[in-house]
Amino acid sequence: MDKEWVFLHRRSDEYLLGLQAFISHAVAVAGIDGNIKCPCKVCGNRHQRSATDVEDHLQISGMDDIYANGIWDKHGETVPNVTDEIHHMFQNEDMSSLLADAFGMHDYMAEPDVVDEQSSPPQGPTPYAAKFFKMVEEAQTELYPGCGKSKLLFLVCLYQVKTMFGMTDSCLNAMLTLIK
Numbered sequence: 001m002d003k004e005w006v007f008l009h010r011r012s013d014e015y016l017l018g019l020q021a022f023i024s025h026a027v028a029v030a031g032i033d034g035n036i037k038c039p040c041k042v043c044g045n046r047h048q049r050s051a052t053d054v055e056d057h058l059q060i061s062g063m064d065d066i067y068a069n070g071i072w073d074k075h076g077e078t079v080p081n082v083t084d085e086i087h088h089m090f091q092n093e094d095m096s097s098l099l100a101d102a103f104g105m106h107d108y109m110a111e112p113d114v115v116d117e118q119s120s121p122p123q124g125p126t127p128y129a130a131k132f133f134k135m136v137e138e139a140q141t142e143l144y145p146g147c148g149k150s151k152l153l154f155l156v157c158l159y160q161v162k163t164m165f166g167m168t169d170s171c172l173n174a175m176l177t178l179i180k
């Protein structure tokens with residue numbers, strides 16, 4: 001589903017073309033007696049409206065921001081199978097390597113050189129390196145025994161779901177409080 005138009009200027013030709021294609025598609029796949037839910041900032045998908053009204057509303061107020069950035073499931077966009085998608089996305093990822101990318105720590109992850117113990121006394125890691133190694137440890141610790149997912153992978157997946165569904169920060173915090 002083409003969704004780029006929704007972020008364009010509401011008086012531009014591209015916006016109008018995208019809007020009309022969106023409404024035709026939504027009426028065809030999700031319409032009830034020719035009416036569809038209006039995703040404008042005012043209606044927020046709470047009301048069924050005629051195609052003409054939805055077109056007017058989206059031209060006047062624009063689409064609800066959270067819905068615009070999420071999945072348009074009320075208008076025929078298929079909700080992906082999140083579990084499969086995320087599993088596929090990360091099944092071959094080495095989380096330690098992702099962390100090394102994020103922290104710029106590939107040198108620390110490499111095999112250590114042979115150190116001349118006479119000239120360089122052993123030193124503890126810097127606070128930055130210590131934080132990094134703590135995260136690597138977390139990346140390899142299972143969320144709970146037998147689940148097959150590390151704590152870090154769980155958090156990455158959770159944020160992926162947040163983005164996919166346009167979940168607000170307060171919604172995510174409420175969920176995290178619930179499952180604590």
Ligand SMILES: [Zn+2]
Nearest residue numbers: 038040043057
């Ligand atoms: Zn509306």
